[in-house]
Amino acid sequence: MSNSVLCLQLYDKNRSKFIYINQFSNQFNNPNKFLSYIKTLKLLILQLHLKTNKTTIRDIYYKDVELYNKNQLNCKAILVQMVETSLNWSLTNDLLIFPSQKGLVYGNGIIINQNIELSYKLDPILIPIAYNDIDFMNKYDNQNSIVVIIVIEKEAIFKSFCNYMKLNEKYQDYYENMGIKLIVITGKGFPDNLTKTFYNYLSNSCLKCTCLKLAFVDSDIYGINIMKQYDNNPNSLYHAGVYLLDYDQGWLNISIRDFKLIQNFLIKNPYSDCHRELTRGMLMFKKCEMNLLNNDVINGYILNKIDYYYINKIKMDRK
Amino acid sequence: MGKQYISTVNAAQAHKSDIVGLSVTDKFTISVSSDGTAHFWDNQQKEAHNPTDFVIKKFINKVGLHHIATYENVLPDSTIKVVLIAFASFDGSITLNYYLNDDITTWKEFEDADLKKQYWAPGFYKDPESKQDYFVITKSNGASDVFNLNIKDNSKSDISISLEKVGELNANKSAFPNALAISPTSDKKVAVGYTNGEVYIYDLESLKPIYTFHSSDLQVSGASTTSASIPRVIEFSPGGTLLAVARDNQSSGSITLYDVKFGENVGTLTTPSHSSKAAVGGFAHSGWIMGLSFDEAGENLVSCGFDKCIRVWNLETREREATITISITDLEDTEHNEQYDKSVASGVSFIKKGIRGGAGGDKNEGLCVISFDRGIRWYREAGGV
Numbered sequence: 001m002s003n004s005v006l007c008l009q010l011y012d013k014n015r016s017k018f019i020y021i022n023q024f025s026n027q028f029n030n031p032n033k034f035l036s037y038i039k040t041l042k043l044l045i046l047q048l049h050l051k052t053n054k055t056t057i058r059d060i061y062y063k064d065v066e067l068y069n070k071n072q073l074n075c076k077a078i079l080v081q082m083v084e085t086s087l088n089w090s091l092t093n094d095l096l097i098f099p100s101q102k103g104l105v106y107g108n109g110i111i112i113n114q115n116i117e118l119s120y121k122l123d124p125i126l127i128p129i130a131y132n133d134i135d136f137m138n139k140y141d142n143q144n145s146i147v148v149i150i151v152i153e154k155e156a157i158f159k160s161f162c163n164y165m166k167l168n169e170k171y172q173d174y175y176e177n178m179g180i181k182l183i184v185i186t187g188k189g190f191p192d193n194l195t196k197t198f199y200n201y202l203s204n205s206c207l208k209c210t211c212l213k214l215a216f217v218d219s220d221i222y223g224i225n226i227m228k229q230y231d232n233n234p235n236s237l238y239h240a241g242v243y244l245l246d247y248d249q250g251w252l253n254i255s256i257r258d259f260k261l262i263q264n265f266l267i268k269n270p271y272s273d274c275h276r277e278l279t280r281g282m283l284m285f286k287k288c289e290m291n292l293l294n295n296d297v298i299n300g301y302i303l304n305k306i307d308y309y310y311i312n313k314i315k316m317d318r319k
Numbered sequence: 320m321g322k323q324y325i326s327t328v329n330a331a332q333a334h335k336s337d338i339v340g341l342s343v344t345d346k347f348t349i350s351v352s353s354d355g356t357a358h359f360w361d362n363q364q365k366e367a368h369n370p371t372d373f374v375i376k377k378f379i380n381k382v383g384l385h386h387i388a389t390y391e392n393v394l395p396d397s398t399i400k401v402v403l404i405a406f407a408s409f410d411g412s413i414t415l416n417y418y419l420n421d422d423i424t425t426w427k428e429f430e431d432a433d434l435k436k437q438y439w440a441p442g443f444y445k446d447p448e449s450k451q452d453y454f455v456i457t458k459s460n461g462a463s464d465v466f467n468l469n470i471k472d473n474s475k476s477d478i479s480i481s482l483e484k485v486g487e488l489n490a491n492k493s494a495f496p497n498a499l500a501i502s503p504t505s506d507k508k509v510a511v512g513y514t515n516g517e518v519y520i521y522d523l524e525s526l527k528p529i530y531t532f533h534s535s536d537l538q539v540s541g542a543s544t545t546s547a548s549i550p551r552v553i554e555f556s557p558g559g560t561l562l563a564v565a566r567d568n569q570s571s572g573s574i575t576l577y578d579v580k581f582g583e584n585v586g587t588l589t590t591p592s593h594s595s596k597a598a599v600g601g602f603a604h605s606g607w608i609m610g611l612s613f614d615e616a617g618e619n620l621v622s623c624g625f626d627k628c629i630r631v632w633n634l635e636t637r638e639r640e641a642t643i644t645i646s647i648t649d650l651e652d653t654e655h656n657e658q659y660d661k662s663v664a665s666g667v668s669f670i671k672k673g674i675r676g677g678a679g680g681d682k683n684e685g686l687c688v689i690s691f692d693r694g695i696r697w698y699r700e701a702g703g704v
Contacts, residue, residue, distance in 0.1 A: 245661050245691075248606075249570040253514070253547075256495060259459065260437075267410050270355075270381040276336050276659050279353040279383050279409055280691075283339060284607070285497060285514055285549055308657070 008037050010086045036067045040078050047095055054129045057091075058100035072100065101126040103195030104155070106162040107183035108172070110134060118183070120172045124162045127185065127198045134205050146210045146314055148306060149202055150184045151237065153217040153226050157290050157298055158186035164299040171303065180310070191229055199230050212309055214240040216302060220254070220287035221261045224274045234273045238313075240305040242290050244280050251286040258287065322619075322631055322640040323701040324686060327677060330370040330695045331650035333358060337659075338689040340387035341610070341666040344402055345674060346421040347375075348687050350695055351406060353383035359423060360695065362670075366677025370695070375423050377416070380408035390443035390452070390468070397472035403429070403480070405441035405454070413438045413456055419478065432466075432482045440499040443468065444523060447505050453523050454482060455509055457499050461492035463511055465526060488521045490528040498550050504559030508579060512550030518564055520579060530582035532575075534566065548573075554611040554620075555579070561634070563620055565608035572608035572624050573601065576634075588620070588632045590639065604628060610667035614684055621686060623664035629688055643688075643698065650694045663691040675699065 008021040021034050043060055047053070061068055061075040068074040079097065083089050091097040106124035111117045113133045116125065152158040162184060165171060175182055183202060187195040203213065215230065215237050217223030224239070231237035244251065254262075262278050272278075281287055290298060334352035342349045347359040361373035386407035393400045403417040413434035419425040437459040444453040452468040466482040473479045491513050498512030507523040516534025521527065534548045548566040555562055562577045574588040589601035606625025613620050619640060623629040631641040645662045647653050670685035675697065683700040690696070 243658065245663065251570075253549075256459065259495070263409065263411060263437075266382050270383075275383065276353060279339075279385070280337065282409060283337075283353075283385055284551075285495070312657075 006034070008034065010081060012081070013085050013088075032067070032069070036064075036069075036074070036078060037082065039064055039067055040075070040082060044079075044083070044095065047097060054096045054098060056098050056100050056129065060097065061100075098129045099192060099194060101129070101194055102192045103127040103185055103187045103198065104158060105183065105185045105198070106158075106165070107181065108175070109181055110183060120165055123166070124159065124184075127195055129194065131198060131201060134201065145179045145181055146212065146310070147181045147183065147202075147206045148310075149199070149206075149211065149213045150182065150302070150306070151199065151213070151215040151217075151227070151230055152184060152186045152302075153189065153215075153223055154290050155186055155188045157216065158184065160295045161299050161302055164295075178310075180306075182306075187226070187229075190226055196230060203231070203236070210314060212306075212314060213237040214305060214309060216241050216290065216305075218242065218287065218289045219244050219277055220281065220289070221258055221265060221278065223290075224265070224272075224278060227274075234271070238309060239274050239277065240309060241301060242288060242293070243277060244284065244286060244288055246301070247288050247292070250292040251284075251288050254281060254285050254287050259285070321633070324631075324641055324643055324698040325701050326649065327366050327675070327685070327697045327699050328368060328370050329650050329697065330360065330374070331652035332654070332693050333371075333374075333695045334693055336383065336693070337665065337691045338693060338695065339385050339665050341668050341687060341689045342387045342389040342404075343668045343670050343674065343687055344389055344391050346402075347423075348670075348695070348697070349387060349389065349404065350689055351379075351384040351387045352693075353385065353409065355380045355383045355408070357384065357387070357404070357406060362674050363676040368677075370697075377426065379406045379414050379416075380410065380412065382408050382410040384408055386440050388441040388443050390445055390454075392445055392452075392470075394470060394472050394478070395449045399472050399476075399478060401470055401478055403443070403470070405443070405456075407438060407441050407456075411435070411437040411439075411459065413441055415480075417478070417480070419476075429480050431480075438464075439495075439497065442499045442501045442509070444501045444507065444509070445503070446507075447503070453501075453507075455488070455499060455501060455523075457496035457511060459495060461494060461496060461513075462487040462489040463496055463499070463509075465509075465523065486526045488519070488526055488528075490519055490521070490531075491515070491517060498553045500553040500555050500562065502555040502559040502579070503557060506559055506579075508555070508559065510553050510555065510562055512553045512564065514546065514549050516546035516548045516550065516566065518550050518553060518562070518577075520562070520582070530577075530579075532562075532564065532577050532582075532584070551608055552611045554613060556613050556617040556620075556634075557615060558617050561585070561617070563611050563613070565603070565611050565622060565624075567607050568602055570606065571602035572604040572606060572622075572626075574603040574608065574611070574620075574622060574632075586637060588622075588637055590630075603630065603632075606663070609663065609665045610688075612668045614669040615671045619669075621667050621669055623667040623688060625663050627662045627664060629664055629667055629686065631686075643686075645688060645690060645692075645694075645696060647692050647694075649696060650692070655692060660692040662694075665689050665691055670697075670699075 061072045104124040107118040108120045215227040336354035340351035359375040388405045390403040406414045415429040438456045440457045454466040454468045457463040469481045494513035494515035500510045502508040518532040520530040552565045604624040608624040610623040620632045629643040666689045685699040688696045
């Protein structure tokens with residue numbers, strides 16, 4: 001045993017060659033690297049035994065933070081290299097290891113899975129990997145209830161709004177009485193796959209009931225692009241705010257790069273529902289960001305927009 | 320407050336999107352919109368007509384239009400009257416169309432010019448001495464292209480147009496040239512306003528800058544390509560002696576007048592503030608200014624903007640002669656989209672005497688105002704009927 005050296009042999013598909021990670025090395029970092037691979041291997045074996053148990057890269061990372069040099073990216077890189085690159089397996093499909101959750105969800109009266117039910121009284125939660133219990137058609141009185149899905153670009157605005165709703169029983173009762181089921185999600189900027197699939201799952205679940213989908217993003221090309229990441233169908237996810245003309249101060253200048261990005265977007269999407277807002281930005285050389293409005297203003301703004309769309313879309317459609 | 324204006328007619332929901340460009344020719348008031356269409360509203364109708372019954376609509380570009388420039392001239396040694404129109408689109412292209420003898424059925428597109436690059440604001444110079452006309456377009460790379468424009472009667476009841484590029488105006492290539500004005504006189508001057516707050520006056524023959532009018536913005540710009548005081552609209556007086564520059568001033572708008580001959584700032588147009596002793600400030604509008612127009616005699620200037628106001632200024636006294644406030648309720652049809660249709664006055668033009676039909680059209684000047692509420696409003700000066 002003393003003469004033998006443990007060595008991991010991994011195939012690097014991108015470079016089309018094998019790489020070797022030895023138990024011993026002259027380089028300081030390599031023994032630690034070897035250990036981290038072995039530990040990850042052990043965790044993968046455990047995961048295979050618990051095949052029904054879904055987990056995330058973040059959970060694996062937190063099993064031994066020191067070993068991964070306090071960097072979650074190292075954990076992700078090792079998992080991808082060992083499972084996807086070398087074995088050609090899928091982390092999500094074969095091992096039920098999902099990317100770390102990034103998006104957050106908040107709302108009321110909706111069962112996400114057997115362990116999670118959204119409530120105004122609770123804090124926002126990370127979008128769970130398992131959300132198969134959401135079933136608007138069968139679990140809720142879909143004749144009278146309305147599902148309002150709100151997408152908020154900025155995490156700070158999302159948290160402020162959720163906090164506002166949590167403390168404000170007047171609005172909680174108001175929406176309860178109107179039969180509105182509110183679901184608020186954020187992808188913290190550009191959404192990850194889990195947030196996008198969660199949004200799509202929600203949208204598809206609501207196909208046969210009354211559903212209103214509103215996006216609150218910055219009035220600039222990046223905000224519009226984020227909104228389109230969720231839903232690219234016109235008149236499906238409404239751009240509810242913010243608009244350049246909502247402001248009476250605090251605009252920001254757009255750069256030449258922004259200008260050209262808008263131009264390219266408009267050439268590709270000449271009939272976009274955001275056309276009017278984007279062309280105003282080009283014409284005025286301005287953009288505006290949601291977080292320039294203070295918390296009270298933006299929370300009231302979002303609530304007003306829900307009312308506006310409720311009256312103009314839902315009530316009008318029902319007439 | 321010496322003048323009064325009476326609303327004559329208006330067109331509600333005149334376009335499907337924001338109306339952003341306006342030009343008044345002898346026969347038509349032409350409006351362009353980000354919906355990509357140009358509408359030609361007949362000027363010679365009775366005062367109480369419904370404008371939507373007398374409009375001709377032309378689709379130009381699906382990405383949307385933002386600027387319009389018109390060239391209206393009876394060709395020398397000919398009886399043909401040409402109206403050549405340049406439409407600037409949000410995709411960076413310029414489309415040139417023309418019609419002859421005020422007959423819109425002769426509408427044609429001039430397709431020979433390659434104007435698909437990153438263009439922004441177009442403008443025509445009509446030489447009063449009929450020697451050499453020019454076509455100028457600003458570009459998003461900071462330069463402006465200058466073309467010789469030659470239009471000839473080809474004696475087949477049609478015309479031939481040629482555009483020949485003669486050079487660039489590129490003294491300030493670090494900023495976006497967002498505004499353009501061309502002097503109508505024989506001195507061949509062109510003014511370009513840049514997003515870093517500066518306005519350059521160029522000579523069209525030598526293509527060299529003559530004067531630079533710096534922004535009064537307190538921001539230390541350094542290498543910055545944008546400023547808080549963008550010169551949003553610039554306009555030469557009919558005599559070519561004055562240049563009016565409407566700049567952003569935080570969230571307000573100021574109008575500065577420059578003497579073009581000597582390159583001097585000759586004053587500002589301001590509304591009274593809270594105190595006559597207030598030394599700082601002085602705004603023409605409490606929102607950004609989107610439109611400027613001189614009257615035929617160069618005695619009055621009209622401005623409009625984000626504060627939903629149109630102000631007529633007497634240039635001699637520097638006082639306001641009239642203020643008109645617009646809102647959705649002015650329009651005959653108040654159906655609108657609450658999210659987008661705001662009565663921001665996006666452009667204004669004086670209408671010369673004798674252009675508009677109806678009572679007082681021959682004796683009084685008028686105004687035409689376009690707005691983000693998709694309405695077009697025509698006014699005439701009161702009295703003299």
